[in-house]
Amino acid sequence: MSDRIRIARDDHRAIPSEVIDSFFDREMDDASRDKFFAMLRADVKACEDVVRTQRAVSALREPVESPELSGAILARLDERRHFLPARMRAMVTGGRAAAAAGLLLGLLAISLIQRYAPDGVSLVEAPSPVSKLASRSASDAAAGVQHLAGAMESVAARVADQSGKPRWGAVRQVSPLVAAPTTVRVAIRERSDIVIYGGAGDDPRFLTLPSASAPRRTARGGGVFAVNGVDRMGEDLLMVPVLTRGLGGHIDLIKTPDGP
């Protein structure tokens, strides 16, 4: 900057505007400022410009009287947020600290219990693995089978107790009926299987029995008849073997076109 001032002074030209800007931007040191003032004395136009600008800058720097606004500002702020007195603030701060400390201690206690006595605290029910679900289903199924086996045993016992009673094979399966039939119907599911519905009233039952390889016949009432064919369960039934004594109750022979 001092070089610019020296050049301007030496050349006897008007003071460059950059030099004047530098003065008002407060970028001149003391020596440069002295040279600048000396140049101004030789440049009337520049001097007038500088004086006029300095007058405006000085007016701008004069303090502006400000109204007292803190009361109005705090009132506006109170509408959004209430200020607490120092005493209450201390209580609120203390309360918050106590609550935070209580929460931390609680969490610490739970973590210690979990570590040293895992079974002591259980915040949530432990999820059941699938293997447990499978074993539970198996145990449920086993209980069902046991129930069925018990029912089978009671039927087998009844059948076995009847002395002299013709008997085909062994009882293989007993299944409860959905509805108690009043008559005996025989549903043949497959050649080697005979299902006999029996019973009346509240004690429906049916038996599946292995079919005989060769039909047998007896002339006595209630005797065993040979199975003449295989048919589906329900209405189209052929000759059927009937165990009369083992089942008890009233047994009707279902007649078929080829019936006996």
Added chain:
Amino acid sequence: MTRGEELSLIERAGAGDREGADLLIRAHQQSLFAYLLRMSGRPDVAEDMVQEAFVRVLSNLHRFDPRFRFSTWLFTIARRLYVNYSQRLKPAYDTDSLDHSQARSTAPAAHVAFREARANIHDALQAALLELAPEQREALILFHQLDWPIWLIAQHMAMPEGTVKSHLHRGRRKMRGLLERRESVARRVGEALA
């Protein structure tokens, strides 16, 4: 007020201490009012914007970053308020209102002429300021009235320092030209009335 004292006040005000908030307001309200008055030319508008700026700042003290200056944040919010205001209407210059805002002299009648001359200068100055572009006006106010350094003005106005200096230089030249024209008119009127 030292920076440490200011940070302490900010912490107190943020915790709900009314006294701390009051001290913080008093430390900055004069400079903020002067800035907004020079920018808008209207004391009533400046008062309202000062209040709103402080309310917004004090409501969000939890967001204040202590690495930065509190006044910078406060003036940034005030600037946004002024920009919104100026976009709604053009700032009007009211000589009577502005005169009441100037520091009054309690001197006796002998100095009335001086007061009137001074008031005229201030009137002329404010009128000239309002004829400048907003960036030039703001640069002049922040640099010459509030003594902000160039780098801080650049940060506040979000522009390079060279651009700030350019606004300063052009603003001063234009203001000088406006004042010169006003003086010329006043002289001719005076000659005509004489």
